[in-house]
Amino acid sequence: MKYCIANNFGEGFITHRDSVAFEFQGYPCDIWVLRENIGDVEWIQRVNGTEKTKEEAQAILDAEILRLQQEWDLANPDVTEENEIYLTRPTGIILP
Amino acid sequence: MSDYKTILGFRTQSLASDPSPLLEGQVWYNTATDVGKVTLPVTTAAAWAIGNNLNSSRVQLAGAGTQTAALAFGGSNTSSSPTTGNVLNATEKYDGTNWTSVNNMNTQRRASGGAGTQTSALAFGGGITPAATRTNATEKYDGTNWTTVNTMNTTRNFLPGAGTQTATLAFGGLVPGPAVSAATEKYDGTTWTSNPTGLNTARNYLAGAGTQTSALAFGGGTGAPTIIATAATELFNGTTWTSNPTGLNTPRTGLAGAGTQTAGLAFGGFPSISATELFNGTTWTSNPTGLNTGRGNSLGGAGTKTSALAFGGGTGPLNTTPSSLTEKWTDTFTALTARTITTA
Numbered sequence: 001m002k003y004c005i006a007n008n009f010g011e012g013f014i015t016h017r018d019s020v021a022f023e024f025q026g027y028p029c030d031i032w033v034l035r036e037n038i039g040d041v042e043w044i045q046r047v048n049g050t051e052k053t054k055e056e057a058q059a060i061l062d063a064e065i066l067r068l069q070q071e072w073d074l075a076n077p078d079v080t081e082e083n084e085i086y087l088t089r090p091t092g093i094i095l096p
Numbered sequence: 097m098s099d100y101k102t103i104l105g106f107r108t109q110s111l112a113s114d115p116s117p118l119l120e121g122q123v124w125y126n127t128a129t130d131v132g133k134v135t136l137p138v139t140t141a142a143a144w145a146i147g148n149n150l151n152s153s154r155v156q157l158a159g160a161g162t163q164t165a166a167l168a169f170g171g172s173n174t175s176s177s178p179t180t181g182n183v184l185n186a187t188e189k190y191d192g193t194n195w196t197s198v199n200n201m202n203t204q205r206r207a208s209g210g211a212g213t214q215t216s217a218l219a220f221g222g223g224i225t226p227a228a229t230r231t232n233a234t235e236k237y238d239g240t241n242w243t244t245v246n247t248m249n250t251t252r253n254f255l256p257g258a259g260t261q262t263a264t265l266a267f268g269g270l271v272p273g274p275a276v277s278a279a280t281e282k283y284d285g286t287t288w289t290s291n292p293t294g295l296n297t298a299r300n301y302l303a304g305a306g307t308q309t310s311a312l313a314f315g316g317g318t319g320a321p322t323i324i325a326t327a328a329t330e331l332f333n334g335t336t337w338t339s340n341p342t343g344l345n346t347p348r349t350g351l352a353g354a355g356t357q358t359a360g361l362a363f364g365g366f367p368s369i370s371a372t373e374l375f376n377g378t379t380w381t382s383n384p385t386g387l388n389t390g391r392g393n394s395l396g397g398a399g400t401k402t403s404a405l406a407f408g409g410g411t412g413p414l415n416t417t418p419s420s421l422t423e424k425w426t427d428t429f430t431a432l433t434a435r436t437i438t439t440a
Contacts, residue, residue, distance in 0.1 A: 011146070016424075020141045024388040025370060
């Protein structure tokens, strides 16, 4: 796997051909994980991305999750709305 | 060694540029690039490509239309809490490349149903506050303005829709309690009528596709308040729903759908599911690649099985972060391509 930080600029960021070649998965903090294949480094350069190690990417993600959890705790001291059966405190994400 | 002329009895053409249109099996020599070329059919696998973002990030939005003429409406910009954030009436049009903000709906709503086209859409039901208040309000869009029309019979949110503005089908959803609903209603352009029978599997947060007389319902959550993701797939014939013997390969809630009853597409869902599945009227098949960013919380969907659009929805842990992401789906296709002749 390749790990990078890249801002999604929209059209052309991940083309149909890119998607088939690298099987991307996007995460918070503009983290993109892609399957290693010929042209992966060129893709990262084309989108002005910055390659990271898995550990670096995971650390960035962990910090964001912590921030979201703190935000949640401040905003939701006692969530009782019956409709909100889908919202619970954010949990961690483990990168592949 | 035999050459091309010896084998076929004629020489290849020398051209300054590649011919247009390409003909299968055509061989030529490109004098500009100094290479021999041949036209071959090349099959490209189905995949999602990233498109330009929505102007307004949101979860629990609704959609209508096609990949090149879509409509996104409503939703919520709530980032992490049901007690903060805003329910939206914002509407955007997509032209195949860009989203443009247009006139708002009259009722701010999230998790509503949607149906129709970019110039003739319908919005119905939904939640009108960040918390629990639901609506049965219905609005028509004529390509420029939204107009409030007759209400639904069953007030609910987290429901999908199918069909057109004048022949719409609404099914499932979440009703006060909270409880999941099987209720099915038909809209004829003026009035909603409750169908005598509903879904076989009551559920909310599901997806739909097709028309009022040939609809498809798939996925969703069967429990409330404890959610149980389902793979259940049902087919509507205009009168009754029939449970399909097989369901989605990946059970999920908060997914989106596109297409028809015999050519459907399912994508996204909770939690951060990227899986994309294709329905042929009988079975669902998982595509090897999915959305480039897995997301749920009722992302928007539009289009067909061969050419669909995914927009917005929730990313991040538990899919609560509103997204403006847009992705364009193109099914497997074969096209004639000029390939350079090389020697092994």
